[in-house]
Amino acid sequence: MEREKVVIALGGNAIQAGDGTAESQQKAIAETAVQLAEIIKLGYQVVITHGNGPQVGNILLQQIKADSKQTPAMPLDTCGAMSQGMIGYWLEKEMDARLRAEGIDKEVAAIVTRVEVDPKDPAFENPTKPIGPFYSEEEAKKIMEETGAVFREDAGRGWRRVVPSPKPVKIMEYKIIETLIENGYIVIAAGGGGVPVYREEGKIVGVEGVIDKDFASQKLAELIDADVLLILTEVETAYINFKKPGQEALREITAKKAREYVEQGQFAQGSMLPKVEAAIAFAESKPGRKGIITSLDKGLDALLGKTGTVITAE
Numbered sequence: 001m002e003r004e005k006v007v008i009a010l011g012g013n014a015i016q017a018g019d020g021t022a023e024s025q026q027k028a029i030a031e032t033a034v035q036l037a038e039i040i041k042l043g044y045q046v047v048i049t050h051g052n053g054p055q056v057g058n059i060l061l062q063q064i065k066a067d068s069k070q071t072p073a074m075p076l077d078t079c080g081a082m083s084q085g086m087i088g089y090w091l092e093k094e095m096d097a098r099l100r101a102e103g104i105d106k107e108v109a110a111i112v113t114r115v116e117v118d119p120k121d122p123a124f125e126n127p128t129k130p131i132g133p134f135y136s137e138e139e140a141k142k143i144m145e146e147t148g149a150v151f152r153e154d155a156g157r158g159w160r161r162v163v164p165s166p167k168p169v170k171i172m173e174y175k176i177i178e179t180l181i182e183n184g185y186i187v188i189a190a191g192g193g194g195v196p197v198y199r200e201e202g203k204i205v206g207v208e209g210v211i212d213k214d215f216a217s218q219k220l221a222e223l224i225d226a227d228v229l230l231i232l233t234e235v236e237t238a239y240i241n242f243k244k245p246g247q248e249a250l251r252e253i254t255a256k257k258a259r260e261y262v263e264q265g266q267f268a269q270g271s272m273l274p275k276v277e278a279a280i281a282f283a284e285s286k287p288g289r290k291g292i293i294t295s296l297d298k299g300l301d302a303l304l305g306k307t308g309t310v311i312t313a314e
């Protein structure tokens with residue numbers, strides 16, 4: 001049975017679960033692949049996107065630490081492309097294995113995706129995207145003083161480096177992605193929100209920033225006319241009064257209600273806020289579309305209406 005077309009966005013922090021080694025990240029991806037294969041088995045058409053916040057931050061740190069004449073440090077756009085290759089490869093590997101185990105005859109392809117941004121986006125003046133490991137306030141302030149890098153507190157979990165996060169304007173490989181989907185392939189795309197680029201005198205230029213994968217996934221979902229944007233992260237639902245007295249899980253809400261909560265400041269910048277904003281924008285982009293936020297292990301249950309924060313236009 002052919003069901004809805006779903007863009008499934010996997011969180012970088014959720015993939016990073018464990019000690020961050022290649023082994024533990026692949027283990028987390030292998031567990032996620034079980035869910036994804038079940039969703040595909042039920043007949044949903046699936047496109048996978050993923051975050052890269054922890055991974056791209058670690059790749060950047062590795063560059064800084066190894067910088068020398070023999071091993072020059074790579075810039076942030078190139079680190080973003082490295083993270084797409086790394087996570088895309090892990091996803092291809094684990095998805096292939098799971099699909100074969102389930103007897104599903106489908107092939108998976110990861111596409112290095114470039115996303116055009118506006119070089120004059122005000123985000124370049126105000127870094128908000130947390131990347132890399134968590135630090136104590138004291139450690140973060142010391143690194144800020146020594147290096148000039150900007151750090152901020154991240155949703156009650158510690159301090160992290162923040163970098164500019166321009167809004168996605170155009171997904172350059174969108175037609176290739178669409179052609180693959182139409183031909184029955186499972187596509188992994190817009191990893192880490194896509195590598196941010198802009199056009200200058202007919203050339204494509206990479207830019208130092210990390211696009212939010214929730215916004216890039218929303219854009220891709222609209223372009224390929226998906227029915228559902230399913231955002232998988234660490235929490236089963238979005239909450240109001242998160243980590244405060246009166247914390248309450250949000251289940252089925254309208255875009256209007258969700259916007260009210262956004263205006264009250266209920267969702268942290270750089271973590272839950274972009275997810276809720278992307279889900280609202282997707283739900284309002286065409287009648288019948290919905291945005292869902294839930295945890296990695298609850299994706300199927302959320303698609304079946306059993307859990308998650310489900311945002312609809314009406």
Ligand SMILES: Nc1ncnc2c1ncn2[C@@H]1O[C@H](COP(=O)(O)OP(=O)(O)O)[C@@H](O)[C@H]1O
Pocket residue numbers: 010011012013014051053155232233234235237238239240241242266267268270271272273
């Ligand atoms: N109101 C909220 N409701 C639920 N989670 C929230 C809220 N505000 C902030 N968060 C935090 O946002 C996190 C998800 O964002 P993040 O870790 O950046 O996502 P990703 O999985 O895409 O990397 C949750 O694990 C939680 O700690």
Ligand SMILES: NC(=O)OP(=O)(O)O
Pocket residue numbers: 010011012013050051052053054191192193210211212213214
């Ligand atoms: N690029 C991005 O949005 O990554 P996370 O999902 O890891 O924050």
